[in-house]
Amino acid sequence: MTSLFREVTPGTAEEIPVREITVTVNGQRRSAVVEPRLVLAHLLRQGFKLTGTHTGCDTSNCGACTVLVDGRPVKSCTMFAVQADGHEVMTVEGLAGPSELHPLQEGFKEEHGLQCGFCTPGMMMASKALLDENPSPTEDEIRWALSGNLCRCTGYQNIVKAVMWAAGKLDGETAEVQA
Amino acid sequence: MMKLRFASPEMLVDINEIPDLDYHRVDDDGTIRVGAVCRHADLERSSLLDTRQPTMAAAAPLVADPIVRMRGTLVGSVCHADPQGDWASVMTALDASIIAQGPNGRRSIAVRDFVLGPFQNALAFDEIAVEAVVPTPRGMPAGGYLKLERRVGDYATVGVAVAIDRVGSQVGRAGIALTAVGPATIAADAAAQKLTGRPLTADNIGEAAELAAEAAQPKSDHRGSADFKRQMVRVFTSRILTGLLRSEEEAA
Amino acid sequence: MTAVDEIKIGGMGASRRRVEDNRFIRGKGNYVDDIVLPGMLHMEILRSPLAHARIRSIDASKAWAMPGVRLVLTGETMAARNLAWMPTLSYDTQAVLATDKVRFQGQEVACVIADDPYIAKDACEAIVVDYEPLPVIVNPTQSMADGAPLIRDDKENQPNNVIYDWEVGDKEGTDSAFAQADLVSKIDLHYPRSHPSPIECCGSIADFNRATSKLTVYLTTQAPHIIRAAVALVAELPEQMIRIISPDIGGGFGNKVPVYPGYVASILASILLERPVKWIEDRTGNLISTGFARDIYLHGELALRKDGRILGVRMNTTADHGAFFSDAQPSKFKIGLMHSAFSCYDIPNAHLLARGVYTNKAPGGVAYRCSFRVTEAMFFQERMVQAAADDLGMDQAEFRRINFVRDDDFPHRTPWGFLTDSGQYGKCLDVGLEAVGYQDFLMEKEEAAKRGRLLGIGISTMTEPLGAGNSREYDILGIKMFDSAELKIHMTGKALLRTGAKSQGQGHETTWAQIVAHELGIPAEDVLVEEGDTDTAPFGMGTYASRSTPVAGAAVAMVSRKIRSKARKIAAHLLEISEEDVEWELGRFYVRSQPDRGVTIQECAVAAYSNMPDGMEPGLENVAYYDPPNLTWPFACYIVKVEVDPATGVWDVLRMVAVDDCGVRINPMIVEGQIMGGLTEAYAMANMQFITFDAEGNCIGSNFTDYLLPTAWETPGFELHEVVTPCPHHPIGAKGIGECAAVGGPAAFVNAVMDAVKGSGVRNIDMPVLPDRVYEALQTGQDISGAPPVKM
Structure with a gap:
């Protein structure tokens, strides 16, 4: 249907200017043939049908497209798909385990950390990166870490609470494992 | 730049994958x-x-x-x-x-x-x-960077970088440079000169701040008037240096 | 048996966690851009780089020749089908694709439909348009000047750039009040142009099926039924063959009320190509061409008595509507509800003059988180009030208190003819002053001033008319502003509820079920709520102007009562008593004389399908259309403490206290979420968020690097308090809340900064109160105007 990307089985030759790439997305190896100018967000959304990653601006400001690349939060509209070749990408669809939600997902629901839901995937991915690095952040640390993600609905106060909630739950889980 | 189609390069080389450049x-x-x-x-x-x-x-x-x-x-x-x-x-x-x-x-x-x-x-x-x-500092490095931005991620309305190397109670070397107040980054050399080879004092801080403001070539726009931007250069230069002076006094 | 516990079943007052979150937190929302249809093509729009220019020619031959390009639409193509112009919501016309002239930067000139969006964008760049530049107008002064270029030369009987002059109130009475005044306080203000900017931009997917003649359009719209009617009229298609689906909406705030050229073009493209056509606007397109907000100038005057009483008010407003008058507002009111200003104050005389003008700026005057210009009205009101208190040398809180409408004076007729329903204004103010520590702060401020620090406190108190509207006064293009709900109780006692509203984040799927739970005792989790599909939802006017709870929410209560009324008959039949002997408690009918003998609502539902009384229609379904008797009148008091850095003009919020009285709260958690969101937008407007123009009409604020939205870092923390005065005419006592904080908040922030700097003699700094404006005001002691063009 489109020349920008087409999922193929690895090894298929394609004419220039497309390139074949292999990306591990949410733990699954996936290959695609893409134009070099295709941005990662569009590969995820239109190519891999992972529409949880949203795009909300043209200038790398809004952060709705935030995903983790090799564990680091990245605005996926500001990275070409070819740059993800050989790397690991995690999107919002990869947050939940097979049977249960990630504590951040629970926290956002529990603390009313979302309204229209459009910025939420990016917020949660940025929050995950924060908690991976700093498991018990202060309010200021959360506000700072999320300052590359815009939300128009909530006023952020409940997003901060949601991340706190998740940190508390993750802390409890760690304690359980240690006990 | 490319997303807004200000730039459409025919070829783009990605250097991210070159090993050992991330240090x-x-x-x-x-x-x-x-x-x-x-x-x-x-x-x-x-x-x-x-x-x-x-x-x-x-x-x-x-x-x-x-x-x-x-x-x-x-x-x-x-x-x-x-x-x-x-x-x-x-x-x-x-x-x-x-x-x-x-x-x-x-x-x-x-x-x-x-x-x-x-x-x-x-x-x-x-x-x-x-x-x-x-380059190797000529003494104990000190300095700061202040930026007026209206929100995180905003471009600087004005930014001021100050770097000094302290040798005893003297300033061994000084550098002051200005962000967003000219067609390119501005080196406020005369301001830096004022500080070099003598101790930091309220007086030479004031003079340096004034010279830094003079070095600025700001233009009025929706982020502020030229006068305002020049004032920010003055204030930021002074605040960074005053902070250094204060920490020096506290240490002594 | 006893009644069910309302909180346990998620009824009124329960902070029930939201149903819609289950999909959003998993990344499984279904927004327009997530939808992919087989064979779908993609549309991009070529926009004008100039603000005012004659189009000499358009050469699209290179675009047509590009591989993957399926169609190029220009004004000429549209004109051939009588679609080059479309009607607006305010009885004007708007160009779909420009034919003669472009009248603002960003105006739609051509569309390319191609196999993918990248190709479509490439092809847009290959279109060559030859423009002849014309003089540009970016503010009303230029617009009204002698010899100003005529922007709307397409219209007959349009000799100049004035759109309307409108007047309301008692001029003579007001003149005599001013003649008797001890003091007249005057102020000139500009509420700058702003943009709602939901994080999801606008977009559509038009899918015309030639075989069935059915047109399905997936649309980012807050009002799907209105759009259906508009499409039927503009595209001349039979209305039953049009289906508008508004899926998940990534925020609206008014931006998604109007009909945009992109929607119309994608529909025509789908009809011509017989394939689905998707158009997703980019952020620049969103900011420079769709539904801006505000951009109104005020000269305001208050006639004051020495003791602080306001004797009269004059407001003279000039609205910059851009190139086409396409405001979303009730047909009767040319400047929306500007005349709802001063409704919380007891003022005997008032007069309002309003003028609207064309300029070379984007059209659309949408009510950004606002009921038809209420935001401007309340901002002007509260800035005028503070200036008046200062002019009198009176405490700003006390000045408000002595002019408030008293609690025992409801319903109260406002000076411009509204009827406010209820409120406890003094109490709200007291709660706010107490919470913020007002008296202590005044002393702290004085102490700080001695050490050169500038502290300030700002208050904003207001009541606003929410819930458009009663059909006597409110219509849009003649359609009365009622709303609807349809409730189907299934045999097993579970329910399906549909309304004519459309949530964009307000949580209707959660709260509507709570109203059903409150009225019928059916657990909220047993009620599925659906909205946004015109083939299934009952006709409604959509969600904006904080009208969902006041109107659609009332319809939900009313349809539930209709259901209960039928269920009562079934209960009498099941209990083998006469209907008069049946009593109701939540979730259950019982025999008055034997309270332990009863049937649940669920048992009635089974009977409605299996054991109804003789002669009764089977089933337990109904629909209600609710035409509110009046608007609802929530009240709010917002108080902000700031510190201003005199050397840089930067100000920081030290505290922000909000007291909201929105009547009965259905879901307190959601209500508080709405308030915090509104306060953030208030802060944004006061601090950073504005769209301005240079003298050539270039839009400054065309992307998020120039149009600044606050992040979590700058946004202050908010302390929320509540007062509850139930709405006397709403079935469940609720009032609107979605907009209060965004409406009342900005003045609190600006008043706080003005309070901090007033020692320098400055009386006004236009929003946003940018550091450079504060600094200049402190240096010069002069008021600072924010009117475009921006000084370069």
Whole structure:
């Protein structure tokens, strides 16, 4: 249907200017043939049908497209798909385990950390990166870490609470494992 | 730039995958080296910079926003040569250089010669910038970076980088550079000169702040009038230096 | 048996966690851009780089020749089908694609439909348009000047750039009040142009099926039924063959009320190509061409008595509507509800003059988180009130208190003819002053001033008319502003509820079920709520102007009562008693004389399908259309403490206290979420968020690097308090809340900064109160105007 990307089985030759790439997305190896100018967000959304990653601006400001690349939060509209070749990408669809939600997902629901839901995937991915690095952040640390993600609905106060909630739950889980 | 279609290059080379360019380190002699793929976020989290290069430590968390800092690089920012870019000022204040590498080998270009104008740098078409080098301090490094932005991720309305090397109670070397108040980064050399070779005092801080304001060439726009921007240069220069003076007095 | 516990079943007052979150937190929302249809093509729009220019020619031959390009639409193509112009919501016309002239920067000139969006964008760049530049107008002064270029030369009987002059109130009475005044307080203000900017931009997917003649359009719209009617009229298609689906909406705030050229073009493209056509706007397109907000100038005057009483008010407003008058507002009111200003104050005389003008700026005057210009009205009101208190040398809180409408004076007729329903204004103010520590702060401020620090406190108190509207006064293009709900109780006692509203984040799927739970005792989790599909939802006017709870929410209560009324008959039949002997408690009917003998609502539902009384229609379904008797009148008091840095003009919020009285709260958690969101937008407007223009008409604020939205870092923390005065005419006592904080908040922030700097003699700094404006005001002691063009 489109020349920008087409999922193929690895090894298929394609004419220039497309390139074949292999990306591990949410733990699954996936290959695609893409134009070099295709941005990662569009590969995820239109190519891999992972529409949880949203795009909300043209200038790398809004952060709705935030995903983790090799564990680091990245605005996926500001990275070409070819740059993800050989790397690991995690999107919002990869947050939940097979049977249960990630504590951040629970926290956002529990603390009313979302309204229209459009910025939420990016917020949660940025929050995950924060908690991976700093498991018990202060309010200021959360506000700072999320300052590359815009939300128009909530006023952020409940997003901060949601991340706190998740940190508390993750802390409890760690304690359980240690006990 | 490409997304807004201001630039549509026919060929683009991604240097992210070049191995071993993601370092930043301090040599034995105190020289700081930042590789081309070292991210802003790495500098922000660096345990080295707080003591070894406080001006850089102050600037790192103020560049763009926390997610953009994960991908963006210091060397890339200097190459971009945006007059509103933070790192070009910091590097200018530190008398830093960019190492360019091409088929004919490596060459070092002082940052103040490297930035030619808005979005123009001195790289030849077959060269890439591989490293930024901050020279050995001539004393104990101190300094700061202040930026007026209305929200995280905003371009600087005004930014001021101040870097001094202290030798005893004297200022051994001083560098002051200004962000977003001219067609390119501005080196406020006369202001820096005022501080060199003598102790910091309220008087010479005031004079330096005044000279820095004079060096600015701001234009009025929706971020503020030229007069206002000049005033911000004055205030920020003075505030950084006064902060240094105060911490000096507290230490004594 | 006893009644069910209302909180346990998620009824009124329960902070029930939201149903819609289950999909959003998993990344499984279904927004327009997530939808992919087989064979779908993509549309991009070529926009004008100039603000005012004659189009000499358009050469699209290179675009047509590009591989993957399926169709290029220009004004000429549209004109051939009588679609080059479309009617607006305010009885004007708007160009779909420009034919003669472009009248603002960003105006739609051509569309390319291609196999993918990248190709479509490439092809847009290949279109060559030859423009002849014309003089540009970016503010009303230029617009009304002698010899100003005529922007709307397409219209007959349009000799100049004035759109309307409108007047309301008693001029003579007001003149005599001013003649008797001890003091007249005057102020000139500009509420700058702003943009709602939901994080999801606008977009559409038009899918015309030639075989069935059915047109399905997936649309980012807050009002799907209105759009259906508009499409039927504009595209001349039979209305039953049009289906508008508004899926998940990534925020609206008014931006998604109007009909945009992109929607119309994608529909025509789908009809011509017989394939689905998707158009997703980019952020620049969103900011420079769709539904801006505000951009109104005020000269305001208050006639004051020495003791602080306000004797009269004059407001003279000039609205900059851009190139086409396409405001979303009730047909009767040319400047929306501007005349709802001063409704919380007891003022005997008032007069309002309003003028609207064309300029070379984007059209659309949408009510950004606002009921038809109420935001401007309340901002002007509260800035005028503070200036008046200062002019009198009176405490700003006390000045408000003595002019408030008293609690025992409801319903109260406002000076411009509204009827406010209820409120406890003094109490709200007291709660706010107490919470913020008002008296202590005044002393702290004085102490700080001695050390050169500038502290300030700002208050904003207001009541606003929410819930458009009663059909006597409110219509849009003649359609009365009622709303609807349809409730189907299934045999097993579970329910399906549909309304004519459309949530964009307000949580209707959660709260509507709570109203059903409150009325019928059916657990909220047993009620599925659906909205946004015109083939299934009952006709409604959509969600904006904080009208969902006041109107659609009332319809939900009313349809539930209709269901209960039928269920009562079934209960009487099951209990084998006469209907008069049946009593109701939540979830259950019982025999009055034997309370332990009863049937649950669920048992009635089974009987409605299996054991109804003789002669009764089977089933337990109904629909209600609710035409509110009046608007609802929530009240709010917002108080902000700031510190201004005199050297830089930067100000920081030290504290922000909000007291909201929105009547009965259905879901307190959601209500508080709405308030915090509104306060953030208030802060944004006061601090950074504005769209301005240079003298050439270039839009400054065309992307998020120039149009600044606050992040989590700058946004202050908010302290929320509540007062509850139930709405006397709403079935469940609720009032609107979605907009209060965004409406009342901005003045609190600006008043706080003005309070801090007033020692310098400055009386006004236009929003946003940018550091450079504060600095200049402190240096010069002069008021600062924010009117475009921006000084370069």
